[in-house]
Amino acid sequence: MAWAAGGAVASYIGLSAGYAYTAVQTAVALAITVGATYATNALVGGAQQADTSEDGLVTVKQPAVPWEYVYGTVRKGGSYAFIHSTDNNKYLHMIIIFADREVDSIGAIYFDDQVVALDASGLATGTDRNGDNFKNYVRVIKKTGTDDQTAFAELIADAPDKWTSAHRLRGKACIYVRLKFNATRFPRGVPNITAVVNGHKIYDPRDAGQDPDNKDTWEFDTNAANVAADYIRDPDISMGAGAEDFPLAEWVA
Numbered sequence: 001m002a003w004a005a006g007g008a009v010a011s012y013i014g015l016s017a018g019y020a021y022t023a024v025q026t027a028v029a030l031a032i033t034v035g036a037t038y039a040t041n042a043l044v045g046g047a048q049q050a051d052t053s054e055d056g057l058v059t060v061k062q063p064a065v066p067w068e069y070v071y072g073t074v075r076k077g078g079s080y081a082f083i084h085s086t087d088n089n090k091y092l093h094m095i096i097i098f099a100d101r102e103v104d105s106i107g108a109i110y111f112d113d114q115v116v117a118l119d120a121s122g123l124a125t126g127t128d129r130n131g132d133n134f135k136n137y138v139r140v141i142k143k144t145g146t147d148d149q150t151a152f153a154e155l156i157a158d159a160p161d162k163w164t165s166a167h168r169l170r171g172k173a174c175i176y177v178r179l180k181f182n183a184t185r186f187p188r189g190v191p192n193i194t195a196v197v198n199g200h201k202i203y204d205p206r207d208a209g210q211d212p213d214n215k216d217t218w219e220f221d222t223n224a225a226n227v228a229a230d231y232i233r234d235p236d237i238s239m240g241a242g243a244e245d246f247p248l249a250e251w252v253a
Contacts, residue, residue: 059096059193067100069237070173070199071230072222075110077194081174082155084162092179093159095152096193099173101236102145104198104220106173109140111191116140122154137180145173152176173197202230 059077070076082095098106109116116134117126122141124134141154149170155163158178177193179186201218203210204226210217212233221227232241 057192057194067237068098069101069231069234070099070103070197071202071227073196073198075108075194075196077192078174081169081172082163084159086159090181091158092181092190093155094177094179094190094193095155095169095174096177096195097169097172097174098195098197099145099199101171101173101200102147102215103173104201105144106142106175107196107198109175110194110196111138134185137182137185139176139178141176143169143172143174143176145169145171147171154178200230202226203233 056074056076059079061080061083065079068078076098078096078098080094081097082093084093085091086093109118115126116124116138118140119125122139123136124138124140126134139154141152143149143152147170149168149172151163151165151167151169155176155178156165175193175195179190198220200220201215202221203212203215203218204221204223205212207219210219231238234240
């Protein structure tokens with residue numbers, strides 16, 4: 001039993017010793033998507049090759065994908081940062097990145113167009129569209145991309161020769177997915193995995209409890225003016241305008 005034709009499943013991608021993410025330094029800004037890229041190798045054949053949809057609901061494997069910033073609430077695909085199989089291809093381990101900055105939360109997980117119910121430990125509890133139980137076949141662990149984010153302990157336990165405590169993916173909102181091979185539950189191989197994401201926490205000048213220079217005080221917000229201000233002030237994707245250049249209170253008023 002195997003996930004990929006011929007039993008070949010590629011190993012992890014873009015990882016150097018002590019660091020789980022490598023980025024190309026040259027970036028080209030386009031709207032709020034930044035053209036810096038993940039360094040990748042070939043991935044498992046069952047995963048999606050490229051997002052050709054107009055709604056972004058495809059998780060992709062590509063040699064170069066843009067950084068993504070997420071504002072508001074959206075269901076979206078991501079990009080594979082790791083794919084590896086263990087136990088003679090019985091288990092498939094994947095990390096999918098949904099945003100390249102901390103987000104407020106990652107909510108419902110979809111396999112194709114179906115929500116996968118999860119318990120508090122990330123184990124699937126629900127059934128698929130045919131009524132077959134996902135239990136014991138799916139686990140999903142979520143991380144929102146905090147500055148002090150730790151590595152996926154579950155992946156370290158499952159693949160200690162490939163993933164270590166140094167692979168923290170700080171600043172990357174992502175999930176670890178483990179699938180157990182079963183031809184009935186996954187007849188087409190790896191499903192298209194998407195998630196509902198509550199996007200970035202942003203500064204609101206109307207809230208006296210928030211500090212424009214301390215993002216730990218910011219909160220999730222969908223106010224259009226605050227979103228635009230956050231984009232303009234962000235040094236990584238835009239102009240990085242400071243308080244002396246950008247009157248936040250007047251902007252929002």
